[in-house]
Amino acid sequence: MNSLFDRSALWTRALLSAAALASSTTALAQDFIAGEPIGSVNEAGVRKLMSSNVKVYGSFHFSESCTFDPARNLILAMNNGNRGDGTENDGFVSLINPDGSVHTPKWIGVSRAGLELHHPLGSAVSNGALYTVDVGFVRVFDLATGQPLRNIEIPGSTILNGIAVTEDGTIYTSNTRAPERIYKISTSGEVSTFVDGAPLAAPNGVAIDGAGNIVVVNVGNNAVLTFNNEGELINTEYAVEGGNDGVVVLEDGTKYVSSVRYGSVSRIRPGEEAEIIAEGIPSAASMCYDSIQHQLVIPLNANFALAFIKL
Numbered sequence: 357m358n359s360l361f362d363r364s365a366l367w368t369r370a371l372l373s374a375a376a377l378a379s380s381t382t383a384l385a386q387d388f389i390a391g392e393p394i395g396s397v398n399e400a401g402v403r404k405l406m407s408s409n410v411k412v413y414g415s416f417h418f419s420e421s422c423t424f425d426p427a428r429n430l431i432l433a434m435n436n437g438n439r440g441d442g443t444e445n446d447g448f449v450s451l452i453n454p455d456g457s458v459h460t461p462k463w464i465g466v467s468r469a470g471l472e473l474h475h476p477l478g479s480a481v482s483n484g485a486l487y488t489v490d491v492g493f494v495r496v497f498d499l500a501t502g503q504p505l506r507n508i509e510i511p512g513s514t515i516l517n518g519i520a521v522t523e524d525g526t527i528y529t530s531n532t533r534a535p536e537r538i539y540k541i542s543t544s545g546e547v548s549t550f551v552d553g554a555p556l557a558a559p560n561g562v563a564i565d566g567a568g569n570i571v572v573v574n575v576g577n578n579a580v581l582t583f584n585n586e587g588e589l590i591n592t593e594y595a596v597e598g599g600n601d602g603v604v605v606l607e608d609g610t611k612y613v614s615s616v617r618y619g620s621v622s623r624i625r626p627g628e629e630a631e632i633i634a635e636g637i638p639s640a641a642s643m644c645y646d647s648i649q650h651q652l653v654i655p656l657n658a659n660f661a662l663a664f665i666k667l
Contacts, residue, residue, distance in 0.1 A: 390502035391466035421642035489516035602643035
């Protein structure tokens with residue numbers, strides 16, 4: 357079975373099996389329910405998945421970041437809830453096909469049972485888990501089922517923004533407003549300050565390079581900063597424009613940087629000057645790399661859309 361329709365059917369059955377298993381576990385006070393791929397109930401009362409010859413686009417609400425799940429070949433888009441006092445708890449996660457069409461409009465967030473997700477910003481996938489930052493917390497979800505796993509509070513944070521996770525589960529997240537810093541969260545959940553102050557200048561996007569170094573881009577300037585595991589600055593590169601939000605590092609060391617202020621994407625090849633490969637992208641936020649289709653996917657914030665750049 358190779359069609360999208362067949363894969364969606366398998367995924368739906370997996371979700372239903374997971375839900376049935378959760379229902380049989382009496383230790384859970386509430387059952388967590390993840391949303392299903394697009395479908396509807398026909399006249400006979402049977403739910404049918406959407407036909408493979410139909411495409412639906414959209415399903416975003418101020419999406420600030422995305423990440424890619426190569427195992428399912430799906431893009432996970434983080435969506436903010438209705439902004440207010442931060443207590444609405446109506447953020448959600450959409451599953452998007454690589455062509456930009458909608459797989460599941462509201463995967464995490466279709467039910468609020470056991471879920472707290474307000475305004476998710478940066479996101480990352482590592483070791484079978486989805487990580488996102490959300491009003492003072494790092495929140496972790498099971499990548500297969502959407503089940504909430506952990507909520508890690510980051511004391512002293514003001515606006516957590518970007519996030520990256522190493523292979524061993526160590527988390528690095530940026531705090532864009534004062535105090536401008538990068539936090540480190542160990543695998544045991546211990547929170548510490550990894551980098552504090554300059555050369556950070558409203559730090560935003562965070563990524564891990566092939567050597568395990570931490571790469572950070574600033575909104576406040578065009579610097580692309582690489583720190584080793586001890587928090588020492590070991591390299592500074594520069595995007596063509598400042599106001600940067602997203603950063604992607606490929607296996608060969610090539611970096612892509614998106615400017616949320618100026619709408620460009622810079623490419624920095626190792627040892628070379630940066631060049632613009634795309635421009636005129638409104639609110640080009642925290643992008644992700646689709647390693648199967650070899651493309652960048654860029655959320656456009658208040659434009660409620662995703663942009664795709666084939667590499």
